[in-house]
Amino acid sequence: MSAGTRVPLGQWARELLLGARFAVSGGRAGWTRTLLTSFGVGLGVAVLLLAASVPTALTAGDIRKDNRDWASSEEVEKAEHTVLLSWVYTEFRDETVSGRELQAEGDPDKAVLPPGVDKLPAPGEALVSPALRDLLDTEDGRKYLQPRFDGLTITGTVGDQGLSGPSELLFYSGSDELEADSGHVWRVSGFGHSEPSNPLSVALVALVVVMLVVLLLPIAAFIATAVRFGGERRDQRLAALRLVGADNAMTRRVAAGESLVGAVFGLALGSWLFLLGRSQARSIDLYGIGLFPSDIAPGFLFTLLIVVLVPACAVGVTQLALRKVVISPLGVAREGVDRGRRLWWRLATLLLGVVLLFVLGPRFSGGGADIWLLAGSVMLTLVGVTSLLPWVVERVVDRLQGGSLSWQLATRRLQLNSGLAARAVSGVTLAVAGAVALQMLYSSVQREDERDTGMDTGQADVTVYSGVEGGSDGERLAGQIRELDGVRSAHGYLTGEAVHEKTRVNEYDVRESVTFTVADCPTLRYLLKIDSCADGSTYFALDPNLPKDERPKVPAAGDRYDLRADPEKARPENPDWWTVRGKVEQARVGQDASGSQAPYGLYTTPDALAPERLGGEAAAHVQVRMVADGAGRADGVERIRNLAPITDPSFSVQELRSKAQSDEFTVLSNALMAGSVLVMLLIGGSMVVSTLEQLRERRRQLSVLVAFGTKRSTLGASVLWQTAIPVGLGLTLATAGGLGLGLLLLRMIGGGVADWWAFLPMVGMGLAMIALVTLASLPALWRMMRPDGLRTE
Incomplete structure (x- = not known):
């Protein structure tokens, strides 16, 4: 048959089938050759199918995250189906354990539910993801993570539709102590909200x-x-075909049929x-x-x-x-x-x-x-x-x-x-x-x-922040941290709000309230840009960004502040007055070890204001120096995290790192x-x-x-x-x-x-x-x- 002659479709089929027959015949050698080709193609096909799944895999987890999110910026009216939600989290071995506290405002059976949750957990109960359940069952989890769940009874697991992936560490807990007007509590009428994602930079693209x-x-x-496996043996078979009368075009079609068998078997194997x-x-x-x-x-x-x-x-x-x-x-x-x-x-x-x-x-x-x-x-x-x-x-x-x-x-x-x-x-x-x-x-x-985080790892390895009922609780927290294994030293400062004596009763002027910070001189030198410090010193840091007509006056000797008052409430019946003694020096604020700007307001040493006198919504900031890197340090950090239950939103532990990468x-x-x-x-x-x-x-x-x-x-x-x-x-x-x-x-x-x-x-x-x-x-x-x-x- 000449090169320009058109080959009938039936002849094409017969010659392709002949090649397929060669691929599966010839005894063990023929099958070995075909299986090697099929195995090689199958491996490649399996990876190609996996690569083709990447777009779906990348978006599936984000879609499930959006389905359980809520619009935190919207104002929601209280209703029979609304729930109060508080977001809490902790870390364990560089992994984030995130949770949501839920509290029904009406009938719990009518409350809206996040994906993967069939029933609202009762107060004291929790639903955990399978990965978190397995982690809690490990020896390491029982020792260093389980204490944070004390007081919570695990009654079930979160379904797959509520998780970004099988390895996510997530839980939902029930509560009866959430308040709608708290800063960390949201009222939710439904789940399912997506935020626009930030585009990747040119370098990341x-x-x-x-x-x-x-x-x-x-x-x-x-x-x-x-x-192309078995190419030399294939060429010998094709030479035999020429010997019995096949032309070059036919031998190529037969070779194509032989290759197709290996490819089809490879497709099947790769799919499997x-x-x-x-x-x-x-x-x-x-x-x-x-x-x-x-x-x-x-x-x-x-x-x-x-x-x-x-x-x-x-x-x-x-x-x-x-x-x-x-x-x-x-x-x-x-x-x-x-x-x-x-x-x-x-x-x-x-x-x-x-x-x-x-x-x-x-x-x-x-x-x-x-x-x-x-x-x-x-x-x-x-x-x-x-x-x-x-x-x-x-x-x-x-x-x-x-x-x-x-x-x-x-x-x-x-x-x-x-x-x-x-x-x-x-x-x-x-x-x-x-x-x-x-x-x-x-x-x-x-x-x-x-990027530089601004954290000072030369000052501390870990910072701890906790809302406390008073200054004595802050001192007790610092003492508890010092006694933990893996901790070399721990010192910090306390912050709290106080109200000036001349603020009008029942109609507080918030400008007259001030943030108090109590710390020793080494810490004050770190928080403030000052030349000297001595026991009993008092400093005042003014926010330079405030308009002149909104700036509070600089405290002077003899000014009195009520340490028990709340700027947004009436003056208490039994005020606790603190009087400014001596000269108040003006100072500029610096940063603490975590890179956060120190608060504006009054700064004193414990000799001038005893920490236990701070009451109300005081907060403790503790800077911790750990032992050398290794298991001792890692275990010490987990022991610090165990000092508060996981549902306490005011308690957080941050490991300091001088460098960080984007998510x-x-x-x-x-x-x-x-x-x-x-x-x-x-x-x-x-x-x-x-x-x-x-x-x-x-x-x-x-x-x-x-x-x-x-x-x-x-x-x-x-x-x-x-x-x-x-x-x-x-x-x-x-x-x-x-x-x-x-x-x-x-x-x-x-x-x-x-x-x-x-x-x-x-x-x-x-x-x-x-x-x-x-x-x-x-x-x-x-x-x-x-x-x-x-x-x-």
Whole structure:
């Protein structure tokens, strides 16, 4: 049949079916070849389906959060169905445990309920998330978290529809002590409210785009490699077809049918692996990212693309591989062996990606068109770098001569067919090049995103804030903290409100009230900008932002303040007067250890005003210095948190950190780590499969070598060298390409190099992969060196 003759559809079908028959026939060898291809494609399909589920997974948790939120800014009238709500939280081992106290204002059976709650908990009862329940049942949880739940009886769990994810630590508790006019209590008539999200910065948008390309591109390369497993045996079968009368076009259609079977089986296997992993999603938590099975749902369009493109990729790669193969009835010959691999198109691909990145750099805005251009530029650059590997491997191994027997066996095998080894390592090269560039971008964005918190970690490690009934409670709190294990020292200051004597009765002028702060001189020097301090000193810090007509007068000697009065209520019958003695010096406020501005008002030492005299709504601020870092410090912080019940909204413990990252960057960082783990596991598995496929192709040669007395250790070392040479060249190429790509990306966002040694962990990972792949392939190598490998038909 001539090349221009149109092939009937029925003939296409018959020849594709013939190829499918070859894929599943031929005994154990045929099935092994098909299963290897199916397994490789299946791994890639499973990861692609997981990647296609990312948009749904990212929004599902936010949607559930919005469904349980409420509009705190709206004024709600009391009704039969309204509830009072107070938001409380604590931290445990750097994880946030958040809760809501609920109190019905009418019939509890008619009260509005948050998602995941079937019945309003009664006072003293609590519903907890499954993750929080499991945490409370652990030894660490019983010792360091359970005390905060004393007084609460856990009666059930919060349903999945009320949680952002399976690992969220959340609880709802019932109360009968909430007051609608309190500052931390809201009246709620319904749940379901969303706030507009803040857009990502240009640097974070670039990081997201590069991260997706770097994590997904190796998967596509792996699938393209997997569909070429068994290529040498396939070429021999196609030569046999030519011998019985098939033409070149027919052999290619038969090869397409054979590839389709592996791709279809791979689709089925990948779907099963995806569903299996999806069913276990609740129990998997990678770097704080946990999902419900229902969250992992690829969109219809993405799924359709995967179902169509994977078989099309299998057919396309097979046809491209056969372009350089001359299949005749007498055997198979590869074109261009003497001429070598073409270099021009590889350099052209790389150069195009570099030019696009260079042009995009100054004008990247993070918009839609720029995002696609950035993704395409990074993809072209990485593909260009990776496509150079076969050419580099071919040029290098052709010049390798001499050495030990294992070295010669490895180099001779690579000289005969370096393409298979290069393809097997292309995934590693692609992943490492992308990872190096991504790490450079990540380090720069991390440095730019990192901000100074203003906290003074040289002054304290932890600050504690608590509302107290009076100054004596504040002193008692500081004493309790000092006695805890893991605490080196604790000192602080007390604040409270007082009312000036001349304020009119029943019609208070709030300007005449003043905030009192009682602290020792070392603390006052820290809170105020003063030159000197002595016992009995009194200072006054005026808010410079107040208009002149609203500024209170500076206290003077003889002024009296009622320590029991409330600025918003009538004067108490039994006032507690405090008289200003001596000169009141004016001062400017500074900051405490937590970075918060010290309050404006009167400052005195305990000698001038005894702390226990402060009453009403006093507050204690305690600065704590912990023991050295480690378990002792972490346990000490948890003991401090256990000093108050979790439902006390006035008690908070803050660990001081001089640096902090934005929440968006933290989420991206966790996603990057989780994705990197999955991709590296996939690449490791692909290299094992590729090595096993190469060993299977060489089974007879291995048996012959053993029959002639070659040591098994020599053959094992040859497998190591056969993997190490292309991987070493690939890592070198990936390092150079990754550093160059990283510099272009940094130029695009206007960032500087934060880590020139970003490639070292990636190179170390690649070297570790060589050892692991060699070890994993040794059992198969020993089996293939048995004498029965010489048997033929």
